[in-house]
Amino acid sequence: MATSQELVKRWLDSSATNLRRAVTGWLIYGEATPPDLAQVDGLIDLRGFTPVDPHYFGSRSRDAASDARGGILTVRDRTISRVDLSGARLQNTRMENLTLENCRVDGAYLGGSAFRSSRISDSSFVRARMNGSLLSGGEDGPTIWEHVDFGLSDLRQSFATGGIFIGCNFDSVRMKGFRFNQCDVRATRFTGVMLDVLFDGRPLRNAPASQPLRDVDFSAAEFDGVDFRDCEFDGVTLPGGHRILLIDNFPPVAKRPYELASASNSQYARGFKLRWEASVKAPGRAAAVGVEFLGEYTNPELAAFSESLLRKAAEQEGAQVTYIP
Structure with missing residues (x-):
């Protein structure tokens, strides 16, 4: 050959x-x-x-x-x-x-x-x-x-x-x-x-x-730095090991975590707001899904704070949250 x-x-x-x-x-x-x-x-x-x-x-x-x-x-x-x-x-x-x-x-x-x-x-x-x-x-x-x-x-x-x-x-x-x-x-x-x-x-x-x-x-x-911006999912299978939060119908939810962080006295509020600003500015399609990789946080306390805000924001808007460990 x-x-x-x-x-x-x-x-x-x-x-x-x-x-x-x-x-x-x-x-x-x-x-x-x-x-x-x-x-x-x-x-x-x-x-x-x-x-x-x-x-x-x-x-x-x-x-x-x-x-x-x-x-x-x-x-x-x-x-x-x-x-x-x-x-x-x-x-x-x-x-x-x-x-x-x-x-x-x-x-x-x-x-x-x-x-x-x-x-x-x-x-x-x-x-x-x-x-x-x-x-x-x-x-x-x-x-x-x-x-x-x-x-x-x-x-x-x-x-x-x-x-x-x-x-x-x-x-x-x-x-x-x-x-x-x-x-x-x-x-x-x-x-x-x-x-x-x-x-x-x-x-x-x-x-x-x-x-x-x-x-x-x-x-x-x-995944290492994978980003989904304003995407819709239909039958998508994500990998385990990244502690992923999926939030359906994300655009109405997007501003809520930022507002909750602004009203919080937590020491982690500022770090969350800096990370979340890009999501707040995104145009947003109604059926887009929010994807947050909690496993990418280097600070576990900040990850826990972020997860609590996201879950609370989704609950306020009636959006479904799926957790992939």
């Missing part, structure tokens, strides 16, 4: 220059599939592929010329099916209105890339390096990720705005700083450490309302 270095090297050999140009042209412009490509497991074998410099294609269209001057490889308005791009070098690539289906992109280098108004389905991105990437955005609609395996991939400091994730697997993904902004996440599983990950459901002006998190399984995840 060829090593990853050997798979890359075969494309960089001078004898492969014409084939590299042909494959790059096929990816960008939909030219005829080069006839000399082998197959692996029923997929077109582009493992380790490294495209030619985009400047080579810069004169073919106004858009391509603009992209090429910036040294950007752009795959636009294309359907790519049954291709193995494992280990491919595709850093800083733009995907716009791309349909990618039944493909293997395991271990590919995609750092700094952007997926705009695209659809990726029934594909594998296991161990892909996608740090600093945009997984959804674009004027023509969201990017849809359906039945995609991101297992063990690198998604640090990446984000998706308005993205749709259906039946995806985020197994032990490195995702420090990932932002799910107004995303629709359904029937998706997360495992492993989730560090500083944000699920932001706050409504944006002139944008569709964020959808609830539906049938999302976090039971095998380890």
Whole structure:
């Protein structure tokens, strides 16, 4: 079996220059599939592929010329099916209105890339390096990720705005700083450490309302700085070990704990108010759930004080409280 270095090297050999140009042209412009490509497991074998410099294609269209001057490889308005791009070098690539289906992109280098108004389905991105990437955005609609395996991939400091994730697997993904902004996440599983990950459901002006998190399984995840802002839950399973308080129909409750703390003489009131100010300022959707991680408090007395205020505020508003130890 060829090593990853050997798979890359075969494309960089001078004898492969014409084939590299042909494959790059096929990816960008939909030219005829080069006839000399082998197959692996029923997929077109582009493992380790490294495209030619985009400047080579810069004169073919106004858009391509603009992209090429910036040294950007752009795959636009294309359907790519049954291709193995494992280990491919595709850093800083733009995907716009791309349909990618039944493909293997395991271990590919995609750092700094952007997926705009695209659809990726029934594909594998296991161990892909996608740090600093945009997984959804674009004027023509969201990017849809359906039945995609991101297992063990690198998604640090990446984000998706308005993205749709259906039946995806985020197994032990490195995702420090990932932002799910107004995303629709359904029937998706997360495992492993989730560090500083944000699920932001706050409504944006002139944008569709964020959808609830539906049938999302976090039971095998380890939260560390995970934040749910103005999110609705529908069949969400959270992990144990974090002492989580869930408060249904949270917006009417949000100001109550702050008011109770302001009227309290407890030495912990100020610490609670500082922590709670962001929740008070949140716009608030009627069905949003409040999520408080009592296990994140370094001071157990402050945690107990906070829990008592939250429970009292919820009782005053008739909101249901669920405790996950």
